[in-house]
Amino acid sequence: MSDIEIAQNAKMKPIINLAEEKFGIPAEHLDPYGHYKAKLSLEYVDSLSHQHNGEGKLILVTAISPTPAGEGKTTTTVGLGDALNRIGKKTIMCLREPSLGPCFGMKGGAAGGGYAQVVPMEDINLHFTGDFHAIGVAHNLLSAMIDNHINHGNALDIDPRRIKWKRVVDMNDRALRNITIGQGGPANGYLREDGYDIVVASEVMAILCLATNRADLKERLGRIIIGYKTDRVTPVYASDLKAHGAMAALLKDAIKPNIVQTLENNIAIVHGGPFANIAHGCNSVTATQTALKLADYAVTEAGFGADLGAEKFLNIKCRSAKLAPSAVVIVATVRALKFHGGVERDHLNQENLEALENGFENLERHLYNVTENFKLPAVVCVNHFTYDSDDETALLVKKVEALGVKCIISKHWAEGGAGAEELAHAVVEIAESREPGFEYLYDTDMPLWDKIETIATRMYGAKSISASAKVKAEIARIQPQYGNLPICMAKTQMSFSTDPTAKGAPSGHIVEISDIKLENGAGFIVAIAGDMMTMPGLPKVPTAERIDIDDAGVITGLF
């Protein structure tokens, strides 16, 4: 059965009843969206601070460098969560909301897979509770107010050539990457170049995910720098345009965490979804904190491999929200490691011990980063595929355990929570026995350049970083006022280097910083290494062509 068929056969429970049954959440604090989705009131979340000690343990699920072979980070997060519930640990999974646009391209859905999914799958993958639409509108309201302000006399003296705030749409639409707006004469405003990003790349998305309450949200929105005045250096803030109040009003409901269930009727919070390449790639702080207040365990994932996802989760989100994980699960697959070891995509189903040995260095590097750079206890989860041979899995277990780390072959994709019980036990053992000695990779008071270099050398194995004079000047310009912000690296997820084809664990390379982006509302500096795509395109035959709905409203073709 396909993912969507498994999801459509799920025996879902009404979410209001389930939330009450599992965690005693009173119905009046849940806003239902249909019968199987709900938003939790912020007042309830706040009230928990006083009732609970927030002693829940936070488990981060991260992965090796992604490959076309697939690793299954979300699937593992769901499977592990279901398994923890099975072995008696009250657990909530915290996931990102999928972006709608890519569902129509190549990627398909992002609500887990096989027997480890969150449901209702179609809703979660399409409009869900409307959060991304709200974020898109809030973003585009600010865009419209910028051009409107210029049109009506530009009292703020905004330099139209130095506007950094683009427009967004939740669609893969390459034709909108670079556009010219304001054509057609005076009634349509002033001509200028602009462009569209996908909604998940919006700073509003990052802000929503890092905001701790409504006041913080509005303040961060007001701090957004949309561009500069004609003196080239004075920032223009969203608050100068008086846009932040209306933007926050548009996010009235989007800031509330969304509750759904897994196929095994456990609670998952699916909330927020900042792009993992240009932003920090984790679900909302509100979601994680809510889960930690309600449950014994909160299992969450961060986008891409541990070099990007875990690094940003730990240095940005955990720092900002004062979180500390009790254990890290690094997901790998035999197929993906063989790919890192040089096997072509078409031959991944054939046993190849040598390639597995070769590709192992990718996992080893990520493992080292987690345990040595961040001083966090880790366990490796091998997400089992049908074609994995016994010799391959045995070799992999042997190599991981030689490093003093537990390695579990996990079958949650095929068997749901039951297939991940061993993983759950391993996680509990680590989380409950060892004192984690979590350290950030860098202090925020280091100079920006040094922070970037620290990430590149210690996480990516690079020799050093480089940048053009222009980028260096930009770093120097923002250092005095914004130098204390953490770094949000934007680098290809496919490699430790900036070359997506450099598989395994390349070392000694130079990371070229091609651009610097100050996201003052989100509270980080984006350092872009190489070309970063903030607006995907559709493939020649987009998935959209086979997505359909029948007369009874049943959707097919979404996978």
Added chain:
Amino acid sequence: MSDIEIAQNAKMKPIINLAEEKFGIPAEHLDPYGHYKAKLSLEYVDSLSHQHNGEGKLILVTAISPTPAGEGKTTTTVGLGDALNRIGKKTIMCLREPSLGPCFGMKGGAAGGGYAQVVPMEDINLHFTGDFHAIGVAHNLLSAMIDNHINHGNALDIDPRRIKWKRVVDMNDRALRNITIGQGGPANGYLREDGYDIVVASEVMAILCLATNRADLKERLGRIIIGYKTDRVTPVYASDLKAHGAMAALLKDAIKPNIVQTLENNIAIVHGGPFANIAHGCNSVTATQTALKLADYAVTEAGFGADLGAEKFLNIKCRSAKLAPSAVVIVATVRALKFHGGVERDHLNQENLEALENGFENLERHLYNVTENFKLPAVVCVNHFTYDSDDETALLVKKVEALGVKCIISKHWAEGGAGAEELAHAVVEIAESREPGFEYLYDTDMPLWDKIETIATRMYGAKSISASAKVKAEIARIQPQYGNLPICMAKTQMSFSTDPTAKGAPSGHIVEISDIKLENGAGFIVAIAGDMMTMPGLPKVPTAERIDIDDAGVITGLF
């Protein structure tokens, strides 16, 4: 108190309970969106066809030509509905969903006013149940698939210069009216001119509002003509791009009618909102049919004055959905008639019997159109304002009743349903005593040119219509294949003529048809008379600047 303050003080009942209490709708057929909004399942709507005879009476609320003074069509629809319920007629009000974009510009909300409102007001005015977001995404998916198709080789031979399908956003953003897309090199596709309309102007909106079920919706989406091949004449359909299945999937929930309540806890269906200037300007067929199946009375409104709103409601929506109103309420105000009689906006609060007399011709023309052109029984509702003098209202009643039509001074804005009871009695008397002899203004098998001329001469008092050779050629081109479609007039709402400053009841003018737009999915031909704005702009000081939300989530500044 402001509208939003009145709305926030409403004693709302949980919508699921209210729908069950009032109309016996089982909870499982309602998808809640929070506690005060719900979507009704289409299966339930279908099941009603067999239980009920659909004998509900349909009341259309329309108005004189709009003025800046305000007429209060939505307010009257709500007030009349509440009043009908008070006098023992089970009534459901059918309203359009407000467009979010204009809330941030000048217009403010569109959920009624004073003590005749639908609630929750902020939700209805902002994202509501996400219908407009879904329509926007469905529209923009098709846009992305067009440029993607061309980018990947253009197998369909689409002429990029003849693409009619633009992009949409629910925002007042003049800078997007005319744009150039595909800039930045080969990776971003082919350069071409494009533009954005506001979501309510999307053909997808019109389609959703005219579709009778899911199959009809998908078929109509497939019939959309996005442009022409390089032979200049062969249409390219959305179905050629295989986009309609995914578009219909995106509208899975949007097609379900939304149920909310009035301040007096009566049920209103708020569903769909096609632009009244470029589209037909009425709420969805599904909504109206559902109300007629459930209630004794369905009260609904149509955008702008009766020359546009009522005409399109009757000739397009009623024809397509086989509906016939039992009575028409024409809303007028003393202030607006004085404006039509030549009084400046700043002096409308001063008594001026002569101006009222002069402006009366506007009401008289609309009244004639309804009763003589469509053979429908009418009643005039004077929506009472505080400053209206007794002599003014007496004069107005006298003049209307001299025409053999009842004229009621109604105070629902200040008093809610109680203030509109006399209006309700008048409507019931007409609807239940007289046999309406409803006639369409034209037969669809008339040639397109003749249909347009019939509307212009018989509804607008024009002498004739004119068009450039180019427009005439376009009409001739589409006549053979699409000549049987009804006409959707796009004309300024401010005047019977195409000159918005020509108040009162101008006659003998020539209506210049400046453009023709074939909306094959919606199933009508848009005839544009004069400049039609399909993307509004923001004013110098947009309402957005004063919209705010406090730490508890309470919104202010939305009026």
